[in-house]
Amino acid sequence: MGLLSNLGEKLNHIFSKLTKKGKLTELEIKEAMREVRVALLEADVNFLVAKDFIAKVTEKAVGEEILKSLTPGQQVIKIVRDELVELMGGGAAKLEVSSNPPTVILMCGLQGAGKTTMCGKLASLLKSQGKRPLLVACDIYRPAAIDQLKIVGKTANVEVYSESIKNAVKIAENGIAHAKKLGLDTVIIDTAGRLHIDETLMGELIEIKKATKPTEILLTIDAMLGQDAVNVGKEFNEKLDITGVILTKLDGDTRGGAALSVKAVTGKPIKFCGIGEKIADIEPFYPDRMASRILGMGDVLTLIEKAQANFDAEQVKKMEESFRKNAFTFDDFLMQFEQINKMGNIKDLIAMIPGAAGKINANDIDESRLVKFKAIIQSMTPRERLNPDLIKASQKKRIAAGSGTTIQDVNQLMKQFEQTKTMMKNMNSGKSPMSLFGKRKF
Amino acid sequence: MGFFARLFSGNNKTKMSFAEKLKYVFTGSEITEDFYDELEFALISSDIGSKTTTLILDELRDQIKDKKIKQTDKAKELLKDIMKDILKKAEGEDLGFPLVLMVVGVNGVGKTTAIGKLANYFRTKGKNVLIAAGDTFRAAASDQLEVWAERAKVKIVKSSEGSDPGAVVFDAISSAKAKNVDCLIIDTAGRLHNKTNLMEELKKISRIVEREMPNAEFHKAIVVDATTGQNALSQVEQFNEAVGLSDLVITKLDGTAKGGFLLSLANEFNIPVRFVGVGETIDDLLPFNADEFVDSII
Ligand SMILES: Nc1nc2c(ncn2[C@@H]2O[C@H](COP(=O)(O)OP(=O)(O)OP(=O)(O)O)[C@@H](O)[C@H]2O)c(=O)[nH]1
Numbered sequence: 001m002g003l004l005s006n007l008g009e010k011l012n013h014i015f016s017k018l019t020k021k022g023k024l025t026e027l028e029i030k031e032a033m034r035e036v037r038v039a040l041l042e043a044d045v046n047f048l049v050a051k052d053f054i055a056k057v058t059e060k061a062v063g064e065e066i067l068k069s070l071t072p073g074q075q076v077i078k079i080v081r082d083e084l085v086e087l088m089g090g091g092a093a094k095l096e097v098s099s100n101p102p103t104v105i106l107m108c109g110l111q112g113a114g115k116t117t118m119c120g121k122l123a124s125l126l127k128s129q130g131k132r133p134l135l136v137a138c139d140i141y142r143p144a145a146i147d148q149l150k151i152v153g154k155t156a157n158v159e160v161y162s163e164s165i166k167n168a169v170k171i172a173e174n175g176i177a178h179a180k181k182l183g184l185d186t187v188i189i190d191t192a193g194r195l196h197i198d199e200t201l202m203g204e205l206i207e208i209k210k211a212t213k214p215t216e217i218l219l220t221i222d223a224m225l226g227q228d229a230v231n232v233g234k235e236f237n238e239k240l241d242i243t244g245v246i247l248t249k250l251d252g253d254t255r256g257g258a259a260l261s262v263k264a265v266t267g268k269p270i271k272f273c274g275i276g277e278k279i280a281d282i283e284p285f286y287p288d289r290m291a292s293r294i295l296g297m298g299d300v301l302t303l304i305e306k307a308q309a310n311f312d313a314e315q316v317k318k319m320e321e322s323f324r325k326n327a328f329t330f331d332d333f334l335m336q337f338e339q340i341n342k343m344g345n346i347k348d349l350i351a352m353i354p355g356a357a358g359k360i361n362a363n364d365i366d367e368s369r370l371v372k373f374k375a376i377i378q379s380m381t382p383r384e385r386l387n388p389d390l391i392k393a394s395q396k397k398r399i400a401a402g403s404g405t406t407i408q409d410v411n412q413l414m415k416q417f418e419q420t421k422t423m424m425k426n427m428n429s430g431k432s433p434m435s436l437f438g439k440r441k442f
Numbered sequence: 443m444g445f446f447a448r449l450f451s452g453n454n455k456t457k458m459s460f461a462e463k464l465k466y467v468f469t470g471s472e473i474t475e476d477f478y479d480e481l482e483f484a485l486i487s488s489d490i491g492s493k494t495t496t497l498i499l500d501e502l503r504d505q506i507k508d509k510k511i512k513q514t515d516k517a518k519e520l521l522k523d524i525m526k527d528i529l530k531k532a533e534g535e536d537l538g539f540p541l542v543l544m545v546v547g548v549n550g551v552g553k554t555t556a557i558g559k560l561a562n563y564f565r566t567k568g569k570n571v572l573i574a575a576g577d578t579f580r581a582a583a584s585d586q587l588e589v590w591a592e593r594a595k596v597k598i599v600k601s602s603e604g605s606d607p608g609a610v611v612f613d614a615i616s617s618a619k620a621k622n623v624d625c626l627i628i629d630t631a632g633r634l635h636n637k638t639n640l641m642e643e644l645k646k647i648s649r650i651v652e653r654e655m656p657n658a659e660f661h662k663a664i665v666v667d668a669t670t671g672q673n674a675l676s677q678v679e680q681f682n683e684a685v686g687l688s689d690l691v692i693t694k695l696d697g698t699a700k701g702g703f704l705l706s707l708a709n710e711f712n713i714p715v716r717f718v719g720v721g722e723t724i725d726d727l728l729p730f731n732a733d734e735f736v737d738s739i740i
């Protein structure tokens with residue numbers, strides 16, 4: 001969606017006015033944070049959670065040194081992203097095991113969150129790890145819920161324990177006894193979806209917990225959940241002291257701010273994600289991916305990191321000097337190409353920028369053209385490289401012949417060079433020789 | 443019982459929590475920036491979304507200035523009117539018969555349950571209702587629908603899991619024609635709106651209905667879960683693009699979520715909200731009413 005690249009673009013816009021170089025000032029941060037806040041709210045992060053978060057990040061960002069390789073806008077995104085990752089991280093996607101088997105896993109959540117499907121996925125996952133799980137059908141309310149679990153169990157190749165009595169606590173207890181009898185080491189209890197404010201049904205869960213002493217109590221949350229995620233998380237956690245959270249339906253296009261909200265109010269780790277309707281569609285929770293997703297940044301942060309890791313600080317400094325002296329030469333141009341090459345395949349890089357797919361024509365970034373450009377520059381004499389004005393028609397002919405290209409290619413490079421030079425001059429921040437967010441064509 | 447009274451009844455705390463939140467917003471005191479901040483909190487907390495919230499609050503500021511309003515309690519009435527105006531666009535005309543109603547939506551929003559309630563609603567209005575079990579994908583989906591058909595005392599056409607939903611719909615249409623059915627309701631499997639191949643399946647079902655029952659009123663209703671956040675917009679946008687939606691049904695309004703995304707939807711799409719779901723029993727279905735919906739938020 002449109003929002004995706006917007007945050008990056010908006011931040012860059014804010015910081016294009018940056019006058020005092022080197023440090024992020026309070027005023028600019030405030031302005032940037034307004035945009036971050038909108039992005040968080042549009043991603044369904046709870047209002048109060050977003051407010052807290054912004055306060056924390058602002059404090060961190062003010063006065064922070066801007067890294068050489070980043071634009072101030074990228075720098076702010078990086079700070080925001082790092083903080084998000086930290087908040088949502090902690091606790092690996094591991095299920096605790098009871099020293100006194102069977103290990104009991106109690107699943108709970110709102111109606112339609114995806115508990116039953118997730119029960120099957122967990123059972124199948126555990127089975128693949130050499131465990132011997134049993135599924136217990138405690139949703140005695142929703143029509144055909146037990147039948148659904150039975151089918152899911154069949155797909156996972158895991159036994160399902162069920163009874164036709166109307167007492168979920170009893171079924172759970174009997175299920176565990178059944179597992180013990182068969183020597184099964186893990187029991188996954190599926191329960192009916194319920195509203196967190198339904199006293200009766202929340203009471204039932206408390207009873208099941210008392211009777212079964214679960215090692216894991218996992219709250220299943222729909223990734224599309226809105227502001228209400230805090231109420232849901234808070235109530236389930238207060239009543240049951242959950243041990244973790246599972247996010248479902250992440251294969252949709254939701255930004256998934258509920259993940260941050262729930263983590264913020266419960267403090268409990270997000271352990272797994274559901275990413276499809278098939279039994280194998282489960283994966284560990286990756287806080288870094290989630291952070292990018294919430295910010296609507298795609299993999300642009302990976303891109304920033306790549307740029308950071310691969311930019312040669314010395315060369316960048318030299319290039320910066322050239323810009324300052326307004327003496328951008330073909331040598332600098334060549335160096336730029338080499339920096340780009342180090343970052344990997346350009347088409348891949350562009351693909352990582354959200355929104356770029358539509359804006360940047362793949363043909364504009366023809367890599368063979370880069371190779372050609374390099375060859376052309378290498379066919380210039382050192383003097384020509386320093387002083388492009390020396391290159392007239394006859395020089396062009398020689399250079400084209402020397403590089404195995406045509407005069408048109410040479411002209412194209414010259415034009416590109418002039419454009420880049422102008423662009424560099426206009427880049428008043430002068431911090432990044434390569435504007436990753438820019439509309440630059442190669 | 444009306445929508446509003448319903449929200450107050452039983453174990454419902456929705457109204458209370460919002461009333462609490464807003465209690466100090468509309469105390470009749472003077473209008474300050476804090477007042478707008480609190481309003482923003484209330485609106486965003488009900489999933490209205492930051493864009494629409496800004497729109498609403500800008501409008502409120504303008505009107506407060508124009509009408510020289512000084513007290514917050516007066517401003518509250520203004521705010522409600524603004525919201526009601528937006529939602530007025532979301533009230534639909536009466537349904538015509540014979541009617542074919544295809545129910546679509548993402549996974550777990552309450553489609554099958556809503557169909558049970560709707561079937562009962564139409565039957566008690568004297569209509570001859572038939573249900574088609576078009577969800578042949580999810581485990582035990584047609585068993586679930588069958589229980590609802592029994593509860594609603596209507597007939598159902600179903601087939602085995604994994605069979606072609608188009609074929610089930612075709613059979614149901616034949617049966618509907620033979621039995622002079624006034625209202626055929628089609629259940630479909632939950633699907634995420636960004637999965638193009640699954641959306642194609644819905645188009646196919648639509649084509650079958652259009653071809654086989656050209657004279658019936660063909661409605662396509664999307665069910666949206668009230669607990670959903672801003673993704674509701676993406677859902678409606680993409681289902682609408684695929685099949686052309688004619689109605690909205692909002693479920694799970696008996697919780698603490700308010701379904702505020704409806705205001706954004708009303709602002710962007712011209713799709714009437716037909717019904718709201720307020721629980722898991724067969725009577726927990728109410729016609730949508732914009733005034734009552736706004737009253738339940740503020
Ligand atoms: N509290 C509450 N629960 C509801 C409401 N409508 C449906 N539910 C519950 O939500 C859960 C999912 O409902 P379904 O009708 O199976 O949803 P669905 O959209 O058909 O689900 P799939 O076919 O699996 O995509 C069930 O537990 C329902 O009882 C409602 O208005 N309020």
Ligand SMILES: [Mg+2]
Nearest residue numbers: 553554577583
């Ligand atoms: Mg269903």
